[in-house]
Amino acid sequence: MSNAALVELITREVLAELEARRGRNLARTAPASMAKRVPVAVSARHVHLAQREIDILFGPGYQLTKRNDLYQPGEFAANEVVTLVGPKLRPLTNVRVLGPVRDRTQVEISRTDAIYLGIAAPVRRSGDLAGSAPITLVGPKGSVTLPEGAIIANRHIHMSPVDAARWGLKDNDEVTVRTVDAERPTIFGGVQVRVSPKFRLVMHIDTDDANAAGLRCNDEVEIR
Template sequence: MTISFDQLIEEVAVRVKANMEQTFEIEASGRHVHLSQEHIDILFGKNHKLLPTKYLSQPGQFAGKERVTLVGPKGVLHQVVVLGPARDKSQVEISFTDAQKLGVRAPLRLSGDTKGTPGIMIMVGNKHVILDEGLIVAKRHIHVKEQEAARLNVKDKEVVKVQVMSERPLIFDDVVVRVSPKFETFMHIDYDEANACGFKSGTKGRIIKKD
């Protein structure tokens, strides 16, 4: 059956629309620290409350005014942002490039999965805490709002590929999907990955199902 040029254009438009409906925004996440209230008290004073300067895409999460220094065996990283609110357990998220500067071997983990990871010293002025564990390179992942899981055809803890639509398009493999009613739908990558794909604000991604 032969189709007309107009029908062909309409079919292409439908496919493009379907693909666009399955896209989501990508965000680049720089090095940062999550602190327990116990460690906040030690570094910033008793009963200190983190001061929000910017609210993030995930509900209730914010970048605080507070900054810390990370001290490793071979180097330091200054002015590292503290994210709030306070957590039950402190955690530090860096890139592989940061790990080289510090002289540490930080494993690739999902946030919260810190068992058996290296520790790090966190300093503010002459005050410091030493984590026994908690230093990771965050594994790339997609936060998916529960109501949007069907639109993206994904389920919690599924591992997918993501096609990045940027000036340097590429496909990221081994991307973990995290589904929750508490999330908004955004993919998170670190600055090493952002540089690799030519990331800029507003960059979109699309899931490619693994075989």
């Protein structure tokens, strides 16, 4: 075999090997890109306020001031905080107010918080407040006791219509997710899918769920 023929043979073999490797790499990445991975954000206890309650807690006509923007466009953490009180008269202080102002005041706590306060807050979707737990809010200018409004927010995933279509999901579907590389492998059921053009992809879980699985912000879960 001539030198040139040998070089050509080796070149062909190398190219064939590279091509085969590329194929194997594609085969590896394809399932990963199909995986329905969702980053996690842990929601600490917080309140959404209606202007009626803002007027009582912070003074008539008071306007919330922005501390920082949240991941979902338009949502923000306010500088304002309130204290929550229940029948056990044990205060939960420095509970963050989230803006913008809502039509109804909604208090979102964990089960652990509910036990601490002594209220029977139900697990609910955001906005589903009928028959939820009574709660007292205390601000610098006054306090208000709501006959209902305290909930344990359900597990939910915010996503855009593009993400929803890509994964064959629609608004208000319920899915099950499993943790990826979490300290304590966990499967979460009953996860509400919330679809809106305004939403960016993220799963919201409360501190009880996060702590149970050892999940932190930006960890990932996978929709099964």
